[in-house]
Amino acid sequence: MGLILAAAAVVLGVRLPDVLSGEPLTWQTVWIPDLLGPGGDVVLSLHGDGLGVFFALLALVIGAVVFFYSAAYLPKETGNHSFYLLMTAFTLSVVLLVFAGDVFVLFTAWELVSIASFLLIARSGSGGEAGAMRTLILTFTGGLTLLAGLSLAAVAAGSTDLQTIFASGVWSERPGLTTLVAVLVAVSAFTKAAQFPFHFWLPEAMAAATPVSAFLHAAAVVKAGIYLLLRFSTIFHDNPTWNWLLIGVGLFTAIMSAVFAIQKTDLKHLTAYSTVSHLGWIVATIGVGTEFALAAALTHTLAHALFKSSLFMLVGVVDHQAGSRDIRRLGALWNRMPFTFVSMTVAAASMAAVPPLFGFISKESMLTAFQEVSVWLVLVAGVAAFLTFLYSAKIVLGAFFDGPRDLAHVKEAPVALWLPAAVPGWLSVVLIFLLNPISEPITAAVQAISPAAEPTHLALWHGINLPLIVSLVVIAAGVLALFGRKKLFAAAESRPLLPVNGNDVLAGLISGARGLGRGLAAMADSYTPGRHLLWIIMLLVALAGSSILLTTGVDNVAMAPRAEGLDNPWDLLPLGIIGLSVAGLIVTRSRLTAAVLLGTVGVGMSLQMMLLGAPDVALTQLLVEALTVIVIYMVVRHQPRLFPPVSRPHQIGSLVVAILAGIAAFAAVHALLGRRDRSELAMWYLDNGYDITGGTNIVAVIIVEFRSFDTLGELSVLGMAAVVLAAVTSSMPRYPFLRGTHPRPFGQSQLNSLPLRYLTRLVVPVLAVLNVLIFFRGHNAPGGGFVAALVMATAFGLAYMSYGSDRPVVSKNTPIWLTGVGILVALSAGFLGLVEGGFLYFIHGEILGEHLTTSLIFDAGIYLAVLGMLTMAINALGGYLRPGTGEVSELNYAHDEDSALPTTPEVVAPEDVDEPFPVPLNPAAAPKPPRSVRTIKEDN
Numbered sequence: 004m005g006l007i008l009a010a011a012a013v014v015l016g017v018r019l020p021d022v023l024s025g026e027p028l029t030w031q032t033v034w035i036p037d038l039l040g041p042g043g044d045v046v047l048s049l050h051g052d053g054l055g056v057f058f059a060l061l062a063l064v065i066g067a068v069v070f071f072y073s074a075a076y077l078p079k080e081t082g083n084h085s086f087y088l089l090m091t092a093f094t095l096s097v098v099l100l101v102f103a104g105d106v107f108v109l110f111t112a113w114e115l116v117s118i119a120s121f122l123l124i125a126r127s128g129s130g131g132e133a134g135a136m137r138t139l140i141l142t143f144t145g146g147l148t149l150l151a152g153l154s155l156a157a158v159a160a161g162s163t164d165l166q167t168i169f170a171s172g173v174w175s176e177r178p179g180l181t182t183l184v185a186v187l188v189a190v191s192a193f194t195k196a197a198q199f200p201f202h203f204w205l206p207e208a209m210a211a212a213t214p215v216s217a218f219l220h221a222a223a224v225v226k227a228g229i230y231l232l233l234r235f236s237t238i239f240h241d242n243p244t245w246n247w248l249l250i251g252v253g254l255f256t257a258i259m260s261a262v263f264a265i266q267k268t269d270l271k272h273l274t275a276y277s278t279v280s281h282l283g284w285i286v287a288t289i290g291v292g293t294e295f296a297l298a299a300a301l302t303h304t305l306a307h308a309l310f311k312s313s314l315f316m317l318v319g320v321v322d323h324q325a326g327s328r329d330i331r332r333l334g335a336l337w338n339r340m341p342f343t344f345v346s347m348t349v350a351a352a353s354m355a356a357v358p359p360l361f362g363f364i365s366k367e368s369m370l371t372a373f374q375e376v377s378v379w380l381v382l383v384a385g386v387a388a389f390l391t392f393l394y395s396a397k398i399v400l401g402a403f404f405d406g407p408r409d410l411a412h413v414k415e416a417p418v419a420l421w422l423p424a425a426v427p428g429w430l431s432v433v434l435i436f437l438l439n440p441i442s443e444p445i446t447a448a449v450q451a452i453s454p455a456a457e458p459t460h461l462a463l464w465h466g467i468n469l470p471l472i473v474s475l476v477v478i479a480a481g482v483l484a485l486f487g488r489k490k491l492f493a494a495a496e497s498r499p500l501l502p503v504n505g506n507d508v509l510a511g512l513i514s515g516a517r518g519l520g521r522g523l524a525a526m527a528d529s530y531t532p533g534r535h536l537l538w539i540i541m542l543l544v545a546l547a548g549s550s551i552l553l554t555t556g557v558d559n560v561a562m563a564p565r566a567e568g569l570d571n572p573w574d575l576l577p578l579g580i581i582g583l584s585v586a587g588l589i590v591t592r593s594r595l596t597a598a599v600l601l602g603t604v605g606v607g608m609s610l611q612m613m614l615l616g617a618p619d620v621a622l623t624q625l626l627v628e629a630l631t632v633i634v635i636y637m638v639v640r641h642q643p644r645l646f647p648p649v650s651r652p653h654q655i656g657s658l659v660v661a662i663l664a665g666i667a668a669f670a671a672v673h674a675l676l677g678r679r680d681r682s683e684l685a686m687w688y689l690d691n692g693y694d695i696t697g698g699t700n701i702v703a704v705i706i707v708e709f710r711s712f713d714t715l716g717e718l719s720v721l722g723m724a725a726v727v728l729a730a731v732t733s734s735m736p737r738y739p740f741l742r743g744t745h746p747r748p749f750g751q752s753q754l755n756s757l758p759l760r761y762l763t764r765l766v767v768p769v770l771a772v773l774n775v776l777i778f779f780r781g782h783n784a785p786g787g788g789f790v791a792a793l794v795m796a797t798a799f800g801l802a803y804m805s806y807g808s809d810r811p812v813v814s815k816n817t818p819i820w821l822t823g824v825g826i827l828v829a830l831s832a833g834f835l836g837l838v839e840g841g842f843l844y845f846i847h848g849e850i851l852g853e854h855l856t857t858s859l860i861f862d863a864g865i866y867l868a869v870l871g872m873l874t875m876a877i878n879a880l881g882g883y884l885r886p887g888t889g890e891v892s893e894l895n896y897a898h899d900e901d902s903a904l905p906t907t908p909e910v911v912a913p914e915d916v917d918e919p920f921p922v923p924l925n926p927a928a929a930p931k932p933p934r935s936v937r938t939i940k941e942d943n
Contacts, residue, residue: 027052050104053447072423134207145194152187196228203505213319240292249290257283261390299368313428330401350428355395370470392481580607626793732879788862792869821871829864
């Protein structure tokens with residue numbers, strides 16, 4: 004893989020002259036056509052300008068070196084194949100991010116980087132789980148803010164293309180929006196670049212293998228945050244909020260993390276905090292916003308990638324050879340690991356900005372950029388530079404000189420291990436002789452941000468100036484401080500600076516969110532329906548009150564006049580049905596009666612819809628009510644016949660809530676509905692629906708053609724509902740309900756089922772034919788796949804109720820097949836639409852003189868899936884005993900105190916018997932139950 008990445012870097016380097024001349028590498032293709040409306044395609048767009056190529060080469064070159072290092076560092080185990088796969092995905096995600104030319108691609112790559120880093124950190128085992136989760140939480144938080152920022156930018160600019168967004172004039176016209184998007188993008192970058200207050204995830208990521216740390220800290224996740232800030236500096240570089248937010252957070256993070264680094268004794272953690280500190284330097288420099296500052300930030304980004312990747316890998320070499328990376332357990336290794344020692348000294352000296360290394364050049368350029376803002380910023384940065392010198396020295400001295408142990412057994416690492424680790428650090432020496440060639444790609448990167456930028460000129464000597472004086476003072480003070488380093492470092496290591504750390508804060512936030520979730524869940528944590536509904540009703544009351552306040556002046560808006568009086572006397576009929584049914588529901592204590600009255604309420608609503616001229620909705624509502632009653636019966640039969648008594652205070656409270664709910668519903672309907680003309684969208688459907696689709700049933704046409712994506716989503720929900728229903732009911736114990744509440748499968752129950760059984764034989768064939776007619780007429784008349792499935796499910800419901808005992812209406816796997824095949828059929832109709840260029844685009848035509856459309860196939864998928872879900876409900880709720888097993892539950896033999904009928908034990912007949920038990924006209928001649936049943940009854 005290292006060779007592949009190196010080859011990719013070479014290929015990109017061959018095209019570098021084109022990029023340097025101002026000709027970006029571009030490629031694009033339509034990803035999702037017309038997602039944003041006609042002509043609003045989502046484009047998979049790659050744009051390789053100077054900035055993108057700069058970061059892509061950084062990722063590819065450092066990635067290649069890390070791969071070569073990994074081959075020697077990691078044991079030769081089969082399990083490491085996943086490491087190389089994830090590292091490759093990690094690298095490609097970074098490359099995709101920096102080449103993104105569209106906000107969709109940018110956001111997708113941003114999240115892929117987060118996922119790849121999470122998987123690599125979590126791969127380290129139980130030690131990496133906590134760090135991986137913190138990394139995921141914080142970087143995904145940045146993903147949410149980035150999504151918000153990109154969405155606002157795309158909507159404001161009217162395009163998802165990044166170059167179009169950057170060139171839009173909206174940023175100068177709407178400063179408030181510009182500031183908001185700038186803050187969102189900055190926060191997103193802070194999460195990836197580990198800036199305060201998100202800094203603590205990066206040291207936690209040290210649980211990952213050393214090659215992962217080297218790549219993650221030098222050229223991957225952290226550089227993704229830096230890249231985002233640089234890319235959006237095109238529009239935010241002169242925004243004061245952006246400038247001071249980046250400068251303030253960056254310098255604070257640089258100083259804070261430098262102090263934390265000095266406290267650490269683990270070389271890897273020390274180097275991690277040094278990464279956070281240097282990222283703070285870069286972020287603050289980007290915040291300055293000038294073209295020189297952007298060039299300085301890019302220069303230090305390159306320098307940091309080189310010395311930091313080298314330091315991490317060399318720390319891994321020390322750990323590999325000495326068996327520890329804790330400076331308290333190391334010793335004098337400088338003479339036992341001379342190549343590693345010299346290489347680490349060079350990389351650390353570049354990080355400490357010791358002249359004439361490349362790190363010194365980049366730090367001088369950043370100090371000069373700060374000087375453009377204020378001399379005080381240079382002095383503050385000088386404090387950070389002093390701390391940088393101290394922790395850089397601590398890495399070298401702690402690893403090779405100051406340790407207490409005698410490590411005579413330690414030997415220098417093999418060349419294949421230390422050489423790849425040393426190469427990036429030694430480049431800090433080589434690059435001081437290649438400053439002019441290095442200036443060209445940095446210039447191209449700056450000009451990708453600010454096209455009018457002047458060429459960048461890197462140099463080792465700029466004369467005696469404030470940045471040079473600060474650097475010399477820092478080095479001198481650092482050298483003096485090192486003479487007392489043991490006391491200084493010991494004092495820092497033993498003293499916590501803050502009462503809490505970032506991990507504690509995040510843990511507290513997670514605990515608080517968990518407690519808030521429990522509190523909100525407690526609102527509905529009850530079997531009492533009122534407990535569930537109370538909060539919803541109160542919310543509706545509040546919303547209704549707000550709507551009244553907000554719409555007091557609604558009559559001043561042009562709208563249709565209010566309806567005065569009763570315009571249709573027939574409306575009194577459904578009102579009477581609903582009113583009487585609700586009154587009966589209030590006074591009845593019988594569960595069975597309540598179920599019937601709920602059904603009559605639905606009938607009244609269906610009638611009202613029919614009178615209002617909505618036969619489609621009325622038919623659907625009526626069928627849903629019929630099936631709902633059947634399902635309610637299946638549940639009610641397992642419960643006592645009567646509702647439990649309700650106390651007077653509870654009745655009064657329920658009455659108050661009911662009255663408030665009624666007032667809220669009336670106020671909302673009166674204020675918001677029925678007082679306006681049809682909307683423009685409704686008129687467009689009515690005026691154009693037939694011409695486009697050839698269908699006259701506008702409701703069905705909207706559902707299966709214009710808004711078929713919504714319907715497909717609802718279809719998947721139905722399928723999931725069937726799965727959940729089967730899982731829940733199959734996990735329940737047999738008859739986990741009250742004693743004596745289950746129906747009896749012979750005797751009186753068989754006699755009671757006879758009328759419905761004969762009626763079912765007459766009705767089911769009619770429903771079967773009707774369901775076919777309704778299915779095919781849906782495009783032009785009330786009907787369609789959904790309604791047809793309800794009709795057929797009603798037939799299955801009637802068949803179940805006509806049995807004298809529990810019995811599945813279809814075989815166990817039939818609902819699963821119906822649901823799965825239905826969803827697949829609906830999807831196949833969507834793929835057929837690709838012939839015309841769009842998923843779910845419906846194709847119309849004449850076949851044998853009949854106007855047909857592929858929406859019929861989509862409707863067939865709806866029909867099968869809905870039928871599968873409903874038969875699953877009937878089977879799951881109505882088939883607790885397995886036919887043919889003869890299972891008997893003792894729970895069913897106790898006498899039901901609320902029932903006037905004597906209880907009878909329950910068995911189930913074999914499957915091959917048409918009737919569970921033939922019922923003679925004389926009940927006394929009914930067959931006796933099996934011996935096992937009689938025994939149980941006699942024992943009771």
